[in-house]
Amino acid sequence: MAASDPTNPQATTGGAATGGTDPARTGGTKPRGETVLRVENVVKHFPITQGVVFKRQIGAVKAVDGVSFELNRGETLGIVGESGCGKSTLAKLLMRLETPTAGRAMLEGRDMFKLSGGELRRMRRNVQMVMQDPYTSLNPRMTVGDIIGEPFDIHPDAAPRGARRQRVQELLDLVGLNPEHINRYPHQFSGGQRQRIGIARALALKPEIIVCDEPVSALDVSIQAQVINLLESLQDELGLSYIFIAHDLSVVRHIADRVAVMYLGKIVEIGTEDEIYERPTHPYTQALLSAVPVPDPKARAQREIIRLVGDVPSPANPPSGCRFRTRCWKAQDICATTEPQLVLRAVEPHPSACHFAELKQHVVA
């Protein structure tokens, strides 16, 4: 219990600390900071095979199908979309836990998909990950000290042997856990505290980029805010860049500077947090926002309700042309024949992959 209390100072210290990222957060202006990661046309197809002895490929799950974006220093790029749209696959590709079918990811001027050996190890140091499930992502038989210190086994130069314990305790302190709990096991911590352990492990090698795949989805409402605040203050303190994947659009709005909306393996719209939430032009983004229940009775009264029919089609067999057309209320003939590109549209200065991109009033509130 004691360990949870030191965490809260950041919780209540208000907005001063967000100063560094403010320009990007408050306006439609271009986010500050140089590009740290440039993802270009990344594709991941999982083969579908048939036969036991002689496996024949009879198709492919197009989990990620041509995704491009840039990530700037010190910013948070939110990625939203429904289950199965390829968010986690994208995260795994960036962690090199899956091999891409095609595409490049430029980090410090080099394509990280091409690296191997020592270079790959160095890259891994720079890009770390926090996973969704704080219950299964930590080895139950290792102490917290061993879990957080494990990256130092692979990268001994990051912390000399003698200094490790101290470094781990600093990390525990940094994420708001009691440094004296270094010898405890994961089951002795709550869900929110375990997620802090996961964050401490991700920070051990001083990365520049952290990929967070649903980092707060498994947590209780009252605990989510603590972890979100922690991620934000760490970003301000350490200048981290986050790729923040979540299906909760309210959480993403809160934490992200820019947001990419994915549907069936593709980004359909990308822009600043304001552009996506206040001025979305893609019908899917509009429908997604409209589906989120809002508790404020006044805001709900003036909202326009858009209800999509049916489910997301299978990524093994996506619709021709625009992938969203089977659920889109605006679909025309051209939508079945010509795939809309993710480009700037006349209505709004941010990219949208819709032939008929247009603003719609009152989708959010």
Added chain:
Amino acid sequence: MNERSGPNGRTSPQGVAVDDGHLLEVRDLFVEFHTRDGSAKVINGVSYHLDAGETLAVLGESGSGKSVTAQAIMGILDMPPAVIPSGQILYRGTDLLTLPEDERRKVRGKQISMIFQDALSALNPVFPVGWQIGEMLRLREGMSRADAKRRAIELMELVKIPAARQRIGDYPHQFSGGMRQRVMIAMSLALDPAVLIADEPTTALDVTVQAQIMDLLGELRRDLNMAMILITHDLGVVADVADRIAVMYAGRIIEHADVHSLYEAPAHPYTKGLLESIPRLDHKGQRLTTIRGLPPNLMRIPSGCPFHPRCPYARQECVDVVPTVRSLGNDRTSACHFAQEVLDGRI
């Protein structure tokens, strides 16, 4: 819906005169779990009521006792390890806790039915869904095979499963998550219940599908004039469908109010903290306010007010004395020593 007519009237003890007329009322319910590790006081005096045709939302974090209360109402608690030391669950005036199991079984599904969070594990994977719905109708209503099948198709159409007639032979894994939840809803409606308990019916679903299912539940509730208990941890979901909210913490109802009043001005520090800590879709806020600390360990519930270790307003009185449920008018209550002050924004 005309299907509603028959079965309900035949078996329900509708004739029983009820003192205060609530369709369902939980009165001062206590539930403990006795396990090897010790005993956990999971429900500590829960009271709530439900009238015909209305929707009560039960809101709370995981472990606060929402599902256990629902399971006690349904009579599906595992006893042991669960023990119910005291309390009443009145359905149309009859205390369900005093009924023998065979009487209780007649209430389950037919008077009060429940849908669960995880539709996949609640369905039997080795039987077609249509057969599962039909089998229940044959067992419980004594329908013929042909009638049961016809009714199963009707029910699947009622919950808007496309091409219901063709899909009646499909197995659960052939349906998407949203469609499976529709199947579960169809099953829960099969015996024409007066009360539907929906335990986090959309938590496992995508937001666009979640919206479809909530719309469906709202429509069915209106058309069939059912009363509904909606269990959830999402205040947004509550606001769209519920008439009243009961907020649970450590096995107690700590605040009860209609949706608008609760949102406008919470009367309990925990509710206030929850409202402030939730990120909002409709505007980008500053750093989130948090509720400090952790939800309580039910083996060692804090003395006095169970929320006191996390409460920014706690005083000595809160450590020493368990707050009683205070009435604030308009069917509003709050279990806080300083309920009125919190409501008025004075602390």
